[in-house]
Amino acid sequence: MFIRKAAQSDLDQIAQIESICFPQGQAAGREVFRDRLRTFPDHFMIMCDEYSNAAAFINGFTTDRRDLTDEMYRSAYMHDENGAWQMVFGLCTLPEYRQRGFAQRLLKEFIRQAGLQGRKGVVLTCKQQLITYYEKFGFVNEGISSGSVIGGVQWYQMRLLLG
Ligand SMILES: CC(C)(COP(=O)(O)OP(=O)(O)OC[C@H]1O[C@@H](n2cnc3c(N)ncnc32)[C@H](O)[C@@H]1OP(=O)(O)O)[C@@H](O)C(=O)NCCC(=O)NCCS
Numbered sequence: 001m002f003i004r005k006a007a008q009s010d011l012d013q014i015a016q017i018e019s020i021c022f023p024q025g026q027a028a029g030r031e032v033f034r035d036r037l038r039t040f041p042d043h044f045m046i047m048c049d050e051y052s053n054a055a056a057f058i059n060g061f062t063t064d065r066r067d068l069t070d071e072m073y074r075s076a077y078m079h080d081e082n083g084a085w086q087m088v089f090g091l092c093t094l095p096e097y098r099q100r101g102f103a104q105r106l107l108k109e110f111i112r113q114a115g116l117q118g119r120k121g122v123v124l125t126c127k128q129q130l131i132t133y134y135e136k137f138g139f140v141n142e143g144i145s146s147g148s149v150i151g152g153v154q155w156y157q158m159r160l161l162l163g
Pocket residue numbers: 021022056090091092093094097098099100101102103104105125126127130133
């Protein structure tokens with residue numbers, strides 16, 4: 001099992017994993033991933049199994065904006081390579097690969113890279129039931145997100161400060 005950067009050739013697999021992991025309305029579409037892979041491939045990582053099949057992925061752009069908003073999910077062009085904050089737009093593991101630390105390893109690597117790049121921190125939004133999961137990595141819950149209401153769900157914004 002290994003982590004590698006995603007490429008445009010992973011597009012179909014990524015879109016499929018997303019559609020399995022998130023319900024309709026919350027799942028990002030194929031065009032969104034195409035744009036993200038084109039615009040910020042250095043901030044898109046895949047976890048592969050021992051046969052090199054994609055099992056999980058993480059992605060998000062960098063920006064000087066402090067808060068994660070729904071507009072960011074669909075607007076890859078807002079990416080600023082010199083941005084202070086590393087956003088996390090999606091972290092998902094195919095059901096058959098869960099509870100094996102895949103998401104944990106991806107997130108740790110994402111955080112490590114953000115640290116190496118001198119970012120101020122990492123920001124994500126999540127559902128209530130995952131708050132304690134992210135707290136284990138040092139993320140602090142900032143409460144219900146006002147900028148994200150995607151899928152009609154209540155999202156909580158969490159921030160990890162680096163350095
Ligand atoms: C949330 C999600 C990404 C977690 O993926 P995962 O790869 O199973 O995550 P991990 O394996 O790192 O951790 C999951 C649990 O497995 C446990 N675990 C990790 N490694 C383990 C191992 N080797 N053996 C047994 N359990 C393990 C973790 O402690 C964690 O338990 P916890 O929930 O009590 O903290 C996955 O369930 C998913 O894709 N859900 C749908 C999409 C989603 O909601 N994404 C998050 C958006 S905010």
